[in-house]
Amino acid sequence: xxxxxxxxxxxxxxxxxxxxxxxxxxxxxxxxxxxxxxxxxxxxxxxxxxxxxxxxxxxxxxxxxxxxxxxxxxxxxxxxxxxxxxxxxxxxxxxxxxxxxxxxxxxxxxxxxxxxxxxxxxxxxxxxxxxxxxxxxxxxxxxxxxxxxxxxxxxxxxxxxxxxxxxxxxxxxxxxxxxxxxxxxxxxxxxxxxxxxxxxxxxxxxxxxxxxxxxxxxxxxxxxxxxxxxxxxxxxxxxxxxxxxxxxxxxxxxxxxxxxxxxxxxxxxxxxxxxxxxxxxxxxxxxxxxxxxxxxxxxxxxxxxxxxxxxxxxxxxxxxxxxxxxxxxxxxxxxxxxxxxxxxxxxxxxxxxxxxxxxxxxxxxxxxxxxxxxxxxxxxxxxxxxxxxxxx
Amino acid sequence: xxxxxxxxxxxxxxxxxxxxxxxxxxxxxxxxxxxxxxxxxxxxxxxxxxxxxxxxxxxxxxxxxxxxxxxxxxxxxxxxxxxxxxxxxxxxxxxxxxxxxxxxxxxxxxxxxxxxxxxxxxxxxxxxxxxxxxxxxxxxxxxxxxxxxxxxxxxxxxxxxxxxxxxxxxxxxxxxxxxxxxxxxxxx
Numbered sequence: 001x002x003x004x005x006x007x008x009x010x011x012x013x014x015x016x017x018x019x020x021x022x023x024x025x026x027x028x029x030x031x032x033x034x035x036x037x038x039x040x041x042x043x044x045x046x047x048x049x050x051x052x053x054x055x056x057x058x059x060x061x062x063x064x065x066x067x068x069x070x071x072x073x074x075x076x077x078x079x080x081x082x083x084x085x086x087x088x089x090x091x092x093x094x095x096x097x098x099x100x101x102x103x104x105x106x107x108x109x110x111x112x113x114x115x116x117x118x119x120x121x122x123x124x125x126x127x128x129x130x131x132x133x134x135x136x137x138x139x140x141x142x143x144x145x146x147x148x149x150x151x152x153x154x155x156x157x158x159x160x161x162x163x164x165x166x167x168x169x170x171x172x173x174x175x176x177x178x179x180x181x182x183x184x185x186x187x188x189x190x191x192x193x194x195x196x197x198x199x200x201x202x203x204x205x206x207x208x209x210x211x212x213x214x215x216x217x218x219x220x221x222x223x224x225x226x227x228x229x230x231x232x233x234x235x236x237x238x239x240x241x242x243x244x245x246x247x248x249x250x251x252x253x254x255x256x257x258x259x260x261x262x263x264x265x266x267x268x269x270x271x272x273x274x275x276x277x278x279x280x281x282x283x284x285x286x287x288x289x290x291x292x293x294x295x296x297x298x299x300x301x302x303x304x305x306x307x308x309x310x311x312x313x314x315x316x317x318x319x320x321x322x323x324x325x326x327x328x329x330x331x332x333x334x335x336x337x338x339x340x341x342x343x344x345x346x347x348x349x350x351x352x353x354x355x356x357x358x359x360x361x362x363x364x365x366x367x368x369x370x371x372x373x374x375x376x377x378x379x380x381x382x383x384x385x386x387x388x389x390x391x392x
Numbered sequence: 393x394x395x396x397x398x399x400x401x402x403x404x405x406x407x408x409x410x411x412x413x414x415x416x417x418x419x420x421x422x423x424x425x426x427x428x429x430x431x432x433x434x435x436x437x438x439x440x441x442x443x444x445x446x447x448x449x450x451x452x453x454x455x456x457x458x459x460x461x462x463x464x465x466x467x468x469x470x471x472x473x474x475x476x477x478x479x480x481x482x483x484x485x486x487x488x489x490x491x492x493x494x495x496x497x498x499x500x501x502x503x504x505x506x507x508x509x510x511x512x513x514x515x516x517x518x519x520x521x522x523x524x525x526x527x528x529x530x531x532x533x534x535x536x537x538x539x540x541x542x543x544x545x546x547x548x549x550x551x552x553x554x555x556x557x558x559x560x561x562x563x564x565x566x567x568x569x570x571x572x573x574x575x576x577x578x579x580x
Contacts, residue, residue, distance in 0.1 A: 151514075231488070235485070237578075238481060238484060238488060241481045241485075242481055242485055244578060245478065245481055250478065253579045254576055255576060259572060353447050354447065357444065357447040360444065367402060
């Protein structure tokens, strides 16, 4: 896993910080205690941004225990064109700490001062925390990138890359946790060093915070990976179907025909347009089709027939009865007489559904030529109907 | 629904009737507010609308995010329509490789210019489009893209974003194509 640091940005940050420090010095806003400059963020607001930038670039290392800014151990690495955020560095830092423990033990035996080793151990703990933080940041950036990526192959490759990094980070975090548990008693009880205890606690808290997030992200990523694999199968299937199509083997080697028949509903809406230009033709066509295919009434009508208030239909007569539903025909005879629509339709031998159907359809289709009076209602087979008459 | 309220629903009913006669889908994510109203109306009065159209031999089919009508009694589909749906193997394959996010559940909007830039820089996609013989004659990548979008629109699977001809939405009804491909099985 690598994060590129733009060298121009890095140099700019260094120069800005240098200028800000000189500026602050001449302004007198930097206090000196025992001849050591004391940086106070409230008095040095201009300086804060520049220094934070350098902490980001790992030039400075801020020790939260002693509130001091130190030159980072990794500063030299940052002088290179770019720096790797390498999860394996966590393991290296642990190795360094183990070596320093050995050095401390030797120095302790000889009653020598080991404060420099303590400082380096603290710095390593801070660096582990920083690497974990950066790795998460880098993964977030990658995650955003692969989600937005439209090219399927690139997306898939990035996703696997991201998952591998996340898995590595998850393992590194777990190992660090184990490492802390293993050496906690040495640092806290045996060495009794407050600054190390402080750094161990800080790192342990950080691990506790990120662990849940890492496992959650890993879980989400695995789900997303499953989705992508599903998409990959879809594409593979489409590629294969395409090949069959080009080779003229689609019907022979696939069940596409039966699928299209099962999904005939897909084709039918498009079928309607050229075949039926208006309702009258449509009804006639359906009736003819029904006659030809001996199609019985559909389920909806059958259900209606068993209702007590309906007039029971003779199934064989259905096609003939449907003939009367031609809106145009009914309208032509309606305008030749003076009764209202409901009364007029009552004269026809219609069941409840047919009656309602023709009533609604005629009203909708010819509403421009009809007058509706909601104040008067006509009752038919338990339904209240508006009083509709022809205009003029 | 009370028949006395028919006057209030007249316009919506006419929209539904128009969709039925012209074989259009009634999509939840349509940019046409009339279609959206019709979708909401059917969602509310599904049984009434179903019963009403069943009398004239139509079945209202309800799917997640869209409705459509089918005629009962058909046994076979004319070959022209089979071919029309087979074209979607090419179109769906192209869309999937163009952008895996394009689907009935994530409707977009998508930009014709973005697709064009992809096409300009991707030989595989360009070859795919070149082989789509069912599209009308086209000489530029943009014409090819417009032609695919037009086909999707005409078949009721896509729609323009209001006045923005450049942008289009994939409608929920595109699930039809997704389901069709999903159902196909083949010999290896």
